Amino acid sequence: xxxxxxxxxxxxxxxxxxxxxxxxxxxxxxxxxxxxxxxxxxxxxxxxxxxxxxxxxxxxxxxxxxxxxxxxxxxxxxxxxxxxxxxxxxxxxxxxxxxxxxxxxxxxxxxxxxxxxxxxxxxxxxxxxxxxxxxxxxxxxxxxxxxxxx
Numbered sequence: 001x002x003x004x005x006x007x008x009x010x011x012x013x014x015x016x017x018x019x020x021x022x023x024x025x026x027x028x029x030x031x032x033x034x035x036x037x038x039x040x041x042x043x044x045x046x047x048x049x050x051x052x053x054x055x056x057x058x059x060x061x062x063x064x065x066x067x068x069x070x071x072x073x074x075x076x077x078x079x080x081x082x083x084x085x086x087x088x089x090x091x092x093x094x095x096x097x098x099x100x101x102x103x104x105x106x107x108x109x110x111x112x113x114x115x116x117x118x119x120x121x122x123x124x125x126x127x128x129x130x131x132x133x134x135x136x137x138x139x140x141x142x143x144x145x146x147x148x149x150x
Contacts, residue, residue: 007054011041028074029066036062091133091141098125102143110143119143 015037022030039061040054049057091112099116102108102125110119110131123145125131135142 006044007049008041008044011037011044011054011058015041028070032065032070033058033062035065036060092135094133095146096131096133096141096143098127098129098131098143100127101125107140110141112141117141121145123147 015034018030018034018037022028022034036058040049040058043049043057044054094112096110096112096117096119098108098119099111100108102110102119102121102123104122104124107118107120108125109116111117112133118139119131119141120137121131121143123143125143125145130146131143132146133141134144
């Protein structure tokens with residue numbers, strides 16, 4: 001039980017709790033405080049540090065890592081992933097059937113691959129009409145009437 005009162009163990013536990021809290025409170029700030037706590041834990045294993053020096057090292061390393069690493073880690077972690085190539089391979093050029101009326105100013109729905117999809121078009125498309133998918137805007141499919149392709 002005495003091992004739990006060791007400064008290194010306490011700082012490690014504080015760092016672990018801060019690390020877990022990062023998942024609950026996103027923003028990539030608590031992670032760097034966890035790193036600061038772990039730095040103090042490692043130093044406390046090898047060097048006898050006063051509580052004031054431990055707190056100073058904790059604050060300094062936490063702020064330093066935030067300033068140096070947060071922006072670059074955010075770019076890596078929250079980089080937009082491009083799914084358009086997957087959609088192009090799977091959807092574009094394929095045929096579906098209009099479920100609702102679709103006009104130049106009115107979105108509608110098409111039936112494609114067993115699912116109903118939101119769609120828009122520059123053509124006037126009646127329900128039941130066959131359509132060809134020519135693109136996408138996020139999850140909205142851009143379609144063209146097969147009548148206009150003839």
